[in-house]
Amino acid sequence: ARRDAAVGLGRGTRRRRGQGARGQESAAAVEQEGGAGEVEEDVRLVEDHASTHLDIDKTTIERAPAPVQSRAMESILLATPGFIADENGRFHFRGSHGQMTYVVDGIPVSDQMHATFSNSLDPSQVESLEVITGGISAEYGGKPVVVVNLTTKSGLGTPDGFEGEVSLGASRSRTFEGGLNARGGTDAFGWFVSGAASESDRFLDPVNFENLHNHGKTGRVFSRFDWILGGQDTLRLSVSGGRTERDVANLASQEALGQDQRATTSDANLSLAWTHLFSDRQSFDASLFYRGSQARLKPTEDLAEGFTGAGARDYPYWVKQDRSLDNLGAQVAFTQRWGKENLLKVGVQRIAFPIHEDFRFALTEDGLAAPGDRLYPYTPAGGGHVFRFDARIQPTLTSAYVQNDIHLGSFFLALGLRHDSYRVEDISDSLLQPRLGLSYHVRATGTVFRASYDRLMILREHENLALSLSQQAWDLGPYAGSPRQPLRPERQHSYTYGVEQQLGKAGRIMLEYWEKRSRNAGDNAQFLNTGVLFPVGADRGLFRGANLRLDLVPVKGWSAYLSLGRTRAIFQAPLVGGLQLEAPEAAPGERFLIDHDQKLSAQAGVVYEHEGFTAQVSGRYDSGLVAGDPASVAGNPDYDFGAQYVRQDSEGTWRIKPRTTWNLSLGQEWKLAGKRRLALGVDLLNATDERGLYNFLSTFGGTHVIPPRTLAGRVKWKF
Numbered sequence: 001a002r003r004d005a006a007v008g009l010g011r012g013t014r015r016r017r018g019q020g021a022r023g024q025e026s027a028a029a030v031e032q033e034g035g036a037g038e039v040e041e042d043v044r045l046v047e048d049h050a051s052t053h054l055d056i057d058k059t060t061i062e063r064a065p066a067p068v069q070s071r072a073m074e075s076i077l078l079a080t081p082g083f084i085a086d087e088n089g090r091f092h093f094r095g096s097h098g099q100m101t102y103v104v105d106g107i108p109v110s111d112q113m114h115a116t117f118s119n120s121l122d123p124s125q126v127e128s129l130e131v132i133t134g135g136i137s138a139e140y141g142g143k144p145v146v147v148v149n150l151t152t153k154s155g156l157g158t159p160d161g162f163e164g165e166v167s168l169g170a171s172r173s174r175t176f177e178g179g180l181n182a183r184g185g186t187d188a189f190g191w192f193v194s195g196a197a198s199e200s201d202r203f204l205d206p207v208n209f210e211n212l213h214n215h216g217k218t219g220r221v222f223s224r225f226d227w228i229l230g231g232q233d234t235l236r237l238s239v240s241g242g243r244t245e246r247d248v249a250n251l252a253s254q255e256a257l258g259q260d261q262r263a264t265t266s267d268a269n270l271s272l273a274w275t276h277l278f279s280d281r282q283s284f285d286a287s288l289f290y291r292g293s294q295a296r297l298k299p300t301e302d303l304a305e306g307f308t309g310a311g312a313r314d315y316p317y318w319v320k321q322d323r324s325l326d327n328l329g330a331q332v333a334f335t336q337r338w339g340k341e342n343l344l345k346v347g348v349q350r351i352a353f354p355i356h357e358d359f360r361f362a363l364t365e366d367g368l369a370a371p372g373d374r375l376y377p378y379t380p381a382g383g384g385h386v387f388r389f390d391a392r393i394q395p396t397l398t399s400a401y402v403q404n405d406i407h408l409g410s411f412f413l414a415l416g417l418r419h420d421s422y423r424v425e426d427i428s429d430s431l432l433q434p435r436l437g438l439s440y441h442v443r444a445t446g447t448v449f450r451a452s453y454d455r456l457m458i459l460r461e462h463e464n465l466a467l468s469l470s471q472q473a474w475d476l477g478p479y480a481g482s483p484r485q486p487l488r489p490e491r492q493h494s495y496t497y498g499v500e501q502q503l504g505k506a507g508r509i510m511l512e513y514w515e516k517r518s519r520n521a522g523d524n525a526q527f528l529n530t531g532v533l534f535p536v537g538a539d540r541g542l543f544r545g546a547n548l549r550l551d552l553v554p555v556k557g558w559s560a561y562l563s564l565g566r567t568r569a570i571f572q573a574p575l576v577g578g579l580q581l582e583a584p585e586a587a588p589g590e591r592f593l594i595d596h597d598q599k600l601s602a603q604a605g606v607v608y609e610h611e612g613f614t615a616q617v618s619g620r621y622d623s624g625l626v627a628g629d630p631a632s633v634a635g636n637p638d639y640d641f642g643a644q645y646v647r648q649d650s651e652g653t654w655r656i657k658p659r660t661t662w663n664l665s666l667g668q669e670w671k672l673a674g675k676r677r678l679a680l681g682v683d684l685l686n687a688t689d690e691r692g693l694y695n696f697l698s699t700f701g702g703t704h705v706i707p708p709r710t711l712a713g714r715v716k717w718k719f
Contacts, residue, residue, distance in 0.1 A: 045508040045553065046500045049405075050414040050437025050450045051135030052512055054080045054549065061123045063607075063614060065663040065683040067171040067712045070122045070179055070196035070220065074114065077148065078620070079605075080131045081547035082514075082565035084598050085622060087205040087694040087704035089114045092596040094133060094514055095543025095569035097523055097700070099145035099458050099490070105152055105224075105238065107271045107289045108351075110142035110459065111325060115204060115218070116533070117463055118265050118293055119242030124165075124181055125194045125222045127151045134496035134514060135437040135452035138401040138416025139333070139347060143458050145492070152238070155183035155190030156226050163675065164719050171683075171712035173202035173211070188228045195221040205694060205704040206249040208641060213255060216246030234275045241268040248297070248530055251638040258313050260300040261530065267293040285347075286332045295463070297321035297530060303362055309380035312364035318386075319361040319530055325462050326354045341407050349399040357466040359389045361527075374480055375581060387476075391466045395424035397459065403435075412439045420457045425469055427486050431457040446502030451495075458490040460522060460577075461535040468534045468577040477580040487537050487577035492518040507552035515544040521571060523594065525578040526702045533700075534578035538571035539588070543596075560606045569596035585699065593653055595698045599623045614681075616665040624656035628697025642703055645693045659692035659706065661685075677718040685710040 056076060066072035074089035084092040093100070102109040102121070113120055130149040132140075140147045164182035179196035196219065203216025220242035227235040248261035273287035299320050300313040312318065333347030362378045362385070369375035369382065376382040401418040414437035421430040432455075439450035460468070465487075467473050474484040498512030521541025524533035545567040552560045571594050573586035586592045605618035630643035645657050667681040689709035695701040 044446075044502070045505075045551075046441075046446055046448050046502045048407075048410075048412045048439050048441040048448050049135075050412055050439040050452050051132055051137070052450070052452070052496055052498060052510075052514075053130055053132045053135075056129040056131065058127055061126055061129065063616060063665065063667065063681075064123070065616070065618065065665045065685060065712075067175055067683075067685060067707070067710050068177050068198045068200065069167070069169060069714060070124065070177060070198060071115070071120050071218070073121045073123050076123060076129070077131060079561070079563055079603055080133065081510075081549045081563035082133065082545060082567065082601070083563075084565070084567060084596065084601050084625070085620070085694065086595075086625070086701055088116050089120065090116075090701070092567070092569075092598075093146050094545065095516060095541070095567055095596045096145045096458075097596055098461055099143040099522060101140060101142045101144050101147050103140065103147060103149045105150070105236065105271070106273060106285070107238075107287060108140070108142055108329070108349075109269075109291060109327070110462075111291065111293060111327065112461060112463055115244065115246075116263075117295065118267055119218060119220055119244050121150070122179075122194060122196050122220050122222065124167075124179060124196065125152050125192075127153045134454070134494070134498075134512070135414060135450070136435055136454045136456070136494075137414070138403045138418040138433070138435045139345060141349070141399050141401075141418060141420050141457070142351075142397065144454075144456055145458060145494075152222070152224055153181075153183060153192045153194075154224060154226050155185035155192045156228070157187055158184050158190065160675070161186065165716055166719075167714060167716040169198075169712065169714035171200075172708075172710040173200055175200035175202065175712075177714075185226070190226045191224070193221070193223045195219070202707070203246050204249060205707065207251055207703050207705070208638075209691070209705055210252065210255075211249075212252065213247045213250040213260070216244065218242065218244040218246075232277045236271075236273045238269070238271045242266065253638050254315055257315050258300070259315060261314065261319075262298045263530075264296045264298075265294065267291065281337045283335045284332070285335070287330070289327065289329045291327040292324070293326070294324045295321065296323075297532060303386060305384065305386055307362065307364075307380060307384040307386075309364055309366060312380075314364060316363060316365040316368055317361055317527075318364050319359075319527065319532070321357075321359050321532060323357040323359070323464065324355070326352075328352045328354070339407065341405070343405045344403070346402045347400070349397070349401075351397045353395045353397075353462050354392070355394065355462060355466050356392045357389065357464065359464075359467055360386050362386045374476055387472075389467050389470065389472055391470065393425055393466045393469070395422065395459075395462065395465070397422050410441045410443065412441070413437070414452070422457070422459060422489055424465070427469075427488055429457070429489050431455070431489075431491060433457060446504075448500045449498075450500070451497045454492075454494040454496075456490075456492040456494060458492060458522060460487060460489060460537070461524060461533070464532065464534045467579060468536070473534075473577075473579050477578075478582070478584045479574065479576075485574075485576040487535065488520045490518050490520045490522045490537065490541075492516055492521075492541075503552075505553070506555065507550065509551075510549045511546070512548075513544075513546050517542055523571075523596075523700055525575075525580065525699055527579060536575050536578040536580070538573065538575050540572035542568075542570045542572075542591075544568050554609070557608050557610045558606070559609075560604070562604045563602065565598075565601045567596060567598050567601075569594050593626045595626045595695060595700055597626050612669040612671070614665070614667040614669075616667075617662070618665075619660060619662045621658065621660045622656075623658045625695055625698070627654045627656050627693075627695065629654050630696070633697065639697070639703065642693055642696045645691075646696050654696075656693050656696060659690055660688075661690050661706070662687045675719070677716075679716040679718070681714045681716075683710075683712040685712060
């Protein structure tokens with residue numbers, strides 16, 4: 001029991017029951033995790049908790065097809081129904097974007113962790129993963145539209161005291177990767193370390209099919225140490241960090257001018273967590289955590305005041321950025337369990353987000369702004385001025401919550417209440433947030449009906465928030481001259497209704513309908529193709545959709561899954577915040593579809609496993625996100641290529657044309673002497689070489705193309 005408390009320190013309010021519950025873990029896996037699972041004679045593949053969630057086990061994570069395995073976290077999450085793929089590992093879910101909180105061993109991280117903002121989490125450090133999309137527990141705040149709850153690997157109780165793994169991989173576009181994992185320990189102390197590095201000439205999704213100026217390299221390390229102190233106390237220390245250096249992909253015109261913009265991101269993370277067991281029913285958790293992240297965007301060359309257009313290599317904008325974002329937090333919680341699965345948890349959290357931003361830009365082409373335009377002074381003809389912004393702010397979030405999960409026969413009640421108080425600059429916002437869930441389990445038929453209501457206060461993206469809140473940015477935008485409107489946190493009402501059905505011993509199927517209504521609905525607006533995104537907010541947001549998930553458990557080595565999603569996403573103008581340099585798309589009060597709207601996304605996979613051999617086929621269909629009008633760039637060689645990949649639907653909306661991509665994977669593992677293993681794997685990604693776009697002329701994402709057919713191979717030695 002002490003070891004289980006250490007391994008699962010801070011996992012959240014819900015604990016795994018064992019075989020047949022969430023994640024379909026085997027009894028052997030549960031026993032290996034410390035014997036805390038409860039093995040049942042009857043196979044139960046549905047769970048009666050009121051939340052909507054998907055469990056992704058370690059085996060699924062390890063065999064996910066990807067050109068770079070250590071950067072595959074985002075593609076793994078796309079198997080969740082309702083997740084819509086976008087460029088550079090970004091995705092939309094239930095009409096929202098970027099409003100996700102990772103919870104790593106109980107430590108919340110609400111920073112954006114995509115490659116353009118930071119350094120992605122390495123899946124090799126993950127023991128188990130849970131994606132919660134509805135019925136959000138009151139213990140989760142910050143950006144809780146989706147909560148990704150991760151438990152990392154631990155060295156406690158490692159067989160023979162030590163084990164490890166070395167991996168090497170290579171794929172198209174001069175892509176190479178290397179990784180090392182090792183862990184060891186006893187029943188009282190355990191350690192785990194992992195490291196991975198990769199580089200590629202197709203580091204991000206480029207802005208055209210030519211893939212111009214797109215080299216990058218990244219590295220990440222992670223370590224975890226667990227101590228069991230006597231019979232009642234456990235301690236965990238985690239230290240991790242990463243660094244990415246990459247090119248900024250060029251348009252054809254920028255490549256011809258020799259544009260050479262480069263971006264660098266780095267992060268360092270430290271957390272210390274303590275658990276005290278008063279009894280097998282009562283526990284106290286406390287943790288301190290720190291996260292520091294930096295991002296720099298370097299222009300081809302520096303630009304001085306009074307510049308002229310002659311010889312400017314950065315086109316049509318020159319931009320330079322140097323920013324930092326930290327997280328300094330503390331949290332405590334008390335948990336009381338009674339009965340078979342009842343739980344009460346109360347806690348408080350406090351997080352400060354020190355931010356420093358230095359951002360500069362100028363227009364290197366005269367024709368982009370006419371005399372009298374608010375941007376004219378920043379053109380060569382207008383005096384060659386450089387827009388400069390340099391500021392420090394420190395948002396703070398103070399929270400308290402209570403969560404009570406109660407079993408009443410066939411009913412399950414999830415009753416939560418959370419209060420958040422958020423302050424930044426002249427904005428002070430607080431909200432009392434009920435989180436209510438109800439499920440009913442018809443045991444005779446294996447059917448679970450569930451419904452939930454979540455009241456959410458969702459913070460803005462803190463990356464580039466200082467400029468987005470500033471008077472300087474407002475005075476450059478389309479509403480300059482009017483009183484500045486604050487960029488407040490989003491307030492959302494979220495409803496989910498679903499049914500889950502066990503299909504005998506073969507599997508389960510889940511169907512749900514969801515709807516969300518927001519004030520100050522949040523998104524990001526991209527600055528050109530630089531990857532620099534600024535948080536923005538719409539007056540209102542209306543989102544609704546339906547999802548389906550089918551899982552078939554292994555039978556004679558065969559297993560399969562299917563995820564379907566449909567999303568309607570509408571904003572109501574005006575948009576505020578960000579660095580809006582163009583006229584607004586819609587007049588105040590007007591409603592319009594945003595690029596989170598997609599009529600159908602589908603992902604399916606079939607896996608066969610036998611005596612160390614694995615074969616997998618997976619496919620993904622996307623009916624197409626909302627896109628810009630190709631007529632607006634007709635004759636422009638930088639964007640003409642994309643016109644054939646967009647279409648108008650029956651509503652008159654421009655959308656990306658539908659696309660279907662297929663991935664094929666083969667793997668074989670051989671047993672060597674002792675516990676050593678040798679594994680080889682090959683992935684053929686986008687096997688039919690489908691050509692298509694993620695987005696086109698999007699205010700929020702820009703223009704990006706999907707990857708071509710790619711053959712990736714890897715070898716792993718386990719010892």
